[in-house]
Amino acid sequence: MDNTKKEKRSWKTLGGIGGFLLLFGGKLKFLLPILKMGKFGTMIWTMLLSIGAYMLLYPWSIALGLVAMLLIHELGHVWAAKRRGLPVSLPAFIPFFGAAVMMKKLPQDAETEAYIAIYGPFIGGLGAAAALLAGFATGSEPLYVIAFLGFSLNLFNLLPMYPLDGGKIAAAISRWLWVIGLVGGLVLIVYFKLFILLLFWGMFAWELYSSYRRKKKAAAVPEHIATSPFTAQYIVWSVPQRLFDEQGAFIPAVEHSRRLPFHHLGDIAAQKDLLTLYYPGLDHEETFPFADGLVHDAQLVQTRVEGNTVHLGIKLAVERYEPLPQEVHMIRDEPYYEVPARTRWIYGAAYIGLAAVLAAGMMYTSIFMDAVR
Numbered sequence: 001m002d003n004t005k006k007e008k009r010s011w012k013t014l015g016g017i018g019g020f021l022l023l024f025g026g027k028l029k030f031l032l033p034i035l036k037m038g039k040f041g042t043m044i045w046t047m048l049l050s051i052g053a054y055m056l057l058y059p060w061s062i063a064l065g066l067v068a069m070l071l072i073h074e075l076g077h078v079w080a081a082k083r084r085g086l087p088v089s090l091p092a093f094i095p096f097f098g099a100a101v102m103m104k105k106l107p108q109d110a111e112t113e114a115y116i117a118i119y120g121p122f123i124g125g126l127g128a129a130a131a132l133l134a135g136f137a138t139g140s141e142p143l144y145v146i147a148f149l150g151f152s153l154n155l156f157n158l159l160p161m162y163p164l165d166g167g168k169i170a171a172a173i174s175r176w177l178w179v180i181g182l183v184g185g186l187v188l189i190v191y192f193k194l195f196i197l198l199l200f201w202g203m204f205a206w207e208l209y210s211s212y213r214r215k216k217k218a219a220a221v222p223e224h225i226a227t228s229p230f231t232a233q234y235i236v237w238s239v240p241q242r243l244f245d246e247q248g249a250f251i252p253a254v255e256h257s258r259r260l261p262f263h264h265l266g267d268i269a270a271q272k273d274l275l276t277l278y279y280p281g282l283d284h285e286e287t288f289p290f291a292d293g294l295v296h297d298a299q300l301v302q303t304r305v306e307g308n309t310v311h312l313g314i315k316l317a318v319e320r321y322e323p324l325p326q327e328v329h330m331i332r333d334e335p336y337y338e339v340p341a342r343t344r345w346i347y348g349a350a351y352i353g354l355a356a357v358l359a360a361g362m363m364y365t366s367i368f369m370d371a372v373r
Contacts, residue, residue, distance in 0.1 A: 046093035047071065053095030065146030069127055069153060070099040076123025077101050080116045110337045114172035114347055117165040118354070121154040125358050128154065132365055144369045151362035158355050161185045162204050166351075172339050173348045178208060230296060230317045237277055237286055237312040244310065249281045251310055252303045260314065264295040277314065293318040 047067055054063035074091035078101055081088040087104040094100075107113040128150025135143035160170035161181030170177035182205055189197050244251050252258070261278040275290035277298060295316050302313035339347075 040090065042092050043090045046099075050093040050095045050099075059142065061142040062145055062149075065131065065142065066149055067093065067099075069124060069131075069146065069150040072127035072150075073120045073124035073154060073157070074099050074101050076119040076121070077116055079123070080119035084112055084115060086112075086116070108336075109339070110171040110332075111339050111343055111347075114169045117168035118347070118350060120165050121157050121358065122354055124150060124154040124157075125354065125361065128358075128361060128365075132361065132368075135365075135368065141369065144365055148362060148365045148369060151358050151365060155355060155358040155362060156188070158351070158358070159185055159188070161201075162207070163200070167204075169347060169351050171337055173344050173351060175337065178204075182208065230319055231293070233292060233316045233318045234301075235288060235290075235314050235316065237314055239279070239282070239284060239286070239310045239312060241305065241308045241310050243282060243284050247282055249279075251305065252300060252312075254303055256300065256303060258300050260298045260300055262295065262298040264290065275316075279312070 050070075051060075051063050051067050054066055057063075058066070070093065071091060078088050078090065081101075081103065084107075086107065089102040089104065091099045091101050107116065128147045131143050131150055132147035134140070135147055157164050158166040158169070159181050160166040160177035161184070162168070162178075164181075167178065167181060170181065182201075185201050185204070189195065189201060241251070243249075258280075261280070263276045265274055265276075273289070273291040274287050275295055276285055276287045278285050295318055297317035299315045299317075300312055301315045304311045304313070
């Protein structure tokens, strides 16, 4: 009885470690540039480093098999991305945090993202099945353990929650699955006592909430404003009063409004955008760093005099720059998720079927593990 409980706890721990590796691996891609060393060099030496690290916890055979399962999973993503014409790096391994590939170009729609995502668990599941068959042929307990880890890691990765593959696949099926992932993710975190993952669960929950607020806010804005390419931004230009006095220029009234000449240029040497404002009739200009977007208009809207300084309130019409890839929200705009109904059904069937096969493989393998003990 006690031995059975110990065995269950040990496999629960292994599953927990697997979930930790996959979820952390998805979020720590920012470490990968540190590990660059040629096309294959990075993959090879980080693999060896990870094997050595896992040998601190497991026998060498399990450590080697775990890294092999991670490699097969990531190569599934690489293969799928290349089939869709998206450049992607080879996998790099981060000890105790799993492995990841770097997308050099982001998918442009949810179907492409789901296609790339589902091939990780699919190819990874084939790798686990191969380890199980090798276990049948040899009766080797380490191979059963490796197969179990492979099935469980890939099954955990199908949880419909970003940044896991399941969250990306769900985007092409129904985004309501994210709600299931939010609840299921919390249950797994508590069950496996992976409380450090609450940080990432919280990030996903906040992104869902933020997406809802953005959508609600956009719906509340009148259509002619919501579709406008410009946003209003305000800056204050402080000018010494003596300049007006010396040049005989009138200080504008408090509510006086007028357009102001300006130049908005990029300074390559300084690597920043610079906005230069001019006031008509005043031989004076002021340059501000301004990289929030392209300025199309500058208008004086308010003037305030304090002591010997004239504060000019300037309203800018700004066309926002397109966000850089790393600034794109985890949850994208509505057009990104426009997927034909037939395609949704195909991905739904593939998703459920793959999850069922991986779960069956995990349970089947655990039976053989108990048998060889």
